[in-house]
Amino acid sequence: MVLSTAMSTPTPRPIEVFRMHPAVLWVTVFVALLLQTFLPLKLPLARLFDFPLLVTIYFAVVRRNKVFAIGLGTGIGLLQDALSHSYIGIFGMAKALIAYLAASASVKFELDEVLARLALTGILVPAHSLALLALERGLVEVPPPFQPLDLASGVLVNVGLGLVLFQVLDRFRRPT
Amino acid sequence: MFESSSPETPRVEQPPEREAPEKVQAFVGRRRAFFILLGVLVAQLLLLSAQITRDQKVRLIQVWAVAVFDPFARALHGMSDATTGAWKSYRELWQAQQQNRELQIQLVAARAQIQQLNEQAAEGRRLRELLEFRNRLPFQTVAAEVIATSPGEASKAIFIDKGTDAGLTPDLAVITPAGVVGKILAVFPHSAQVLLITDSSSGAACALERSRVQGILKGGKLNQCLVQYVMNEAPVAIGELVLTSGLDQIYPKGLPIGTVAQTADGNIYKNITVQPTAALDRLEGVLVVLKPPSGELQALNAPARP
Numbered sequence: 236m237v238l239s240t241a242m243s244t245p246t247p248r249p250i251e252v253f254r255m256h257p258a259v260l261w262v263t264v265f266v267a268l269l270l271q272t273f274l275p276l277k278l279p280l281a282r283l284f285d286f287p288l289l290v291t292i293y294f295a296v297v298r299r300n301k302v303f304a305i306g307l308g309t310g311i312g313l314l315q316d317a318l319s320h321s322y323i324g325i326f327g328m329a330k331a332l333i334a335y336l337a338a339s340a341s342v343k344f345e346l347d348e349v350l351a352r353l354a355l356t357g358i359l360v361p362a363h364s365l366a367l368l369a370l371e372r373g374l375v376e377v378p379p380p381f382q383p384l385d386l387a388s389g390v391l392v393n394v395g396l397g398l399v400l401f402q403v404l405d406r407f408r409r410p411t
Numbered sequence: 412m413f414e415s416s417s418p419e420t421p422r423v424e425q426p427p428e429r430e431a432p433e434k435v436q437a438f439v440g441r442r443r444a445f446f447i448l449l450g451v452l453v454a455q456l457l458l459l460s461a462q463i464t465r466d467q468k469v470r471l472i473q474v475w476a477v478a479v480f481d482p483f484a485r486a487l488h489g490m491s492d493a494t495t496g497a498w499k500s501y502r503e504l505w506q507a508q509q510q511n512r513e514l515q516i517q518l519v520a521a522r523a524q525i526q527q528l529n530e531q532a533a534e535g536r537r538l539r540e541l542l543e544f545r546n547r548l549p550f551q552t553v554a555a556e557v558i559a560t561s562p563g564e565a566s567k568a569i570f571i572d573k574g575t576d577a578g579l580t581p582d583l584a585v586i587t588p589a590g591v592v593g594k595i596l597a598v599f600p601h602s603a604q605v606l607l608i609t610d611s612s613s614g615a616a617c618a619l620e621r622s623r624v625q626g627i628l629k630g631g632k633l634n635q636c637l638v639q640y641v642m643n644e645a646p647v648a649i650g651e652l653v654l655t656s657g658l659d660q661i662y663p664k665g666l667p668i669g670t671v672a673q674t675a676d677g678n679i680y681k682n683i684t685v686q687p688t689a690a691l692d693r694l695e696g697v698l699v700v701l702k703p704p705s706g707e708l709q710a711l712n713a714p715a716r717p
Contacts, residue, residue, distance in 0.1 A: 269480060273487050301444030309451050317476030322462050324455035331455070335448045374459055 253297045253408040263290055263404065268314055283385070283392045287311045288363055289400050291330050292356060295337035296346050297408055308334025325374070329366040333359050349398065356397040360390050534695070541696050544588040550663060552586075552698040553577050558602065567610040567630065568593075571697060574601045582661055584700040590667040590688035591615065591655060592697055603699075607691055608668065609634050616658035617668055622646045625656055628668060631684060634691060636669060638683040643676045653685050663700060 267286035274281035295304035312330035555571035593607040610630040617628040624645040626638040657664030673684035
């Protein structure tokens with residue numbers, strides 16, 4: 236009886252956890268921030284891109300470690316704050332939250348498929364924009380105006396960009 | 412009275428006051444990441460509030476971040492400018508090449524137009540010269556254009572664009588401001604054939620300008636003429652002008668024919684070679700001398716009374 240029970244119970248599929256070489260992580264973060272400061276000068280459309288956010292989501296999903304994700308999101312966000320004219324901490328808080336959510340989702344769901352990543356990015360990108368909006372409206376004296384068209388465009392553009400970026404970064408990951 | 416627990420595993424009961432912290436510890440442990448997130452968010456809120464309170468212009472983290480990113484941003488900007496500049500130069504070069512090709516075509520067309528205008532100007536000058544010459548002449552003339560030449564080396568004749576429609580008849584003199592050309596040989600409704608003075612079958616009565624020696628001009632070789640029937644004793648100088656004498660009743664008197672190119676004594680008569688003054692190989696516009704009534708022609712050709 237014990238034997239038949241054992242045979243009928245399906246074996247749970249092991250969750251893959253990937254690692255990245257630290258250099259890949261640092262270089263990717265650095266290049267993402269550099270592109271975020273440079274591209275909008277040359278391409279007007281590039282103001283909708285959010286490379287640091289996409290990089291945060293990717294590494295949070297791949298590492299499947301919430302603490303790591305919080306640290307990564309906070310670090311990237313603070314650097315982004317430092318390079319912008321806003322108060323230090325706005326991007327830090329928003330990205331820490333999004334990184335935590337991404338890592339939590341990656342623990343619960345299998346996010347290696349394109350559709351799954353598409354769905355996750357499609358949820359987290361607007362969530363990030365809304366979190367920024369809420370923080371700015373709640374904490375900053377003169378918050379920027381709410382532009383729904385920009386928000387929607389940003390979601391579409393970053394979802395598309397994310398798909399491409401994730402495929403490129405997948406080449407550098409190694410299973411643990 | 413009897414203890415419910417088995418003798419092998421003595422049950423140790425926890426005091427109630429130690430259960431709560433362990434439960435909290437277990438709770439926090441299970442949600443460690445969440446509490447770390449809360450801690451990070453609170454820390455950043457405090458950081459924000461400190462910034463707003465102090466209102467510092469530039470934070471240290473900003474200085475560090477800008478110091479790290481600035482050289483790379485500059486390098487990237489420089490590369491982008493260089494690439495844009497190179498592309499712009501290439502495009503300008505290509506456009507310059509295109510423009511050069513178009514200008515070359517325009518230049519060729521302009522040169523052709525200039526040539527055409529020069530030709531027209533030269534023709535205008537020539538026609539003005541012809542008109543002035545015609546106005547000076549004491550007889551009536553008709554201007555005509557040379558339209559064709561007779562094929563073959565032996566026959567030296569040209570065709571002009573005036574015929575019976577312009578009142579032309581055979582044996583009319585054809586002249587240019589430079590000199591005599593020939594006489595009309597045949598007339599057609601709208602054209603006429605002119606026999607040049609260099610043709611072997613042509614003939615004109617002539618006289619030398621200085622010596623006044625008279626002779627007969629005949630066509631010779633190499634587009635030159637010969638003056639016949641001039642005695643060996645007659646004084647003839649090289650370069651002397653040969654004029655029409657008017658005695659043939661065809662050419663009016665006093666028109667230049669040519670200059671003496673060569674002279675040599677023959678048996679009885681001199682062998683005089685005359686180079687025509689009219690450019691017979693480059694004729695374009697000519698004048699046809701209309702024949703006046705015979706009395707007037709005689710008057711024209713008569714020598715001047717002292």
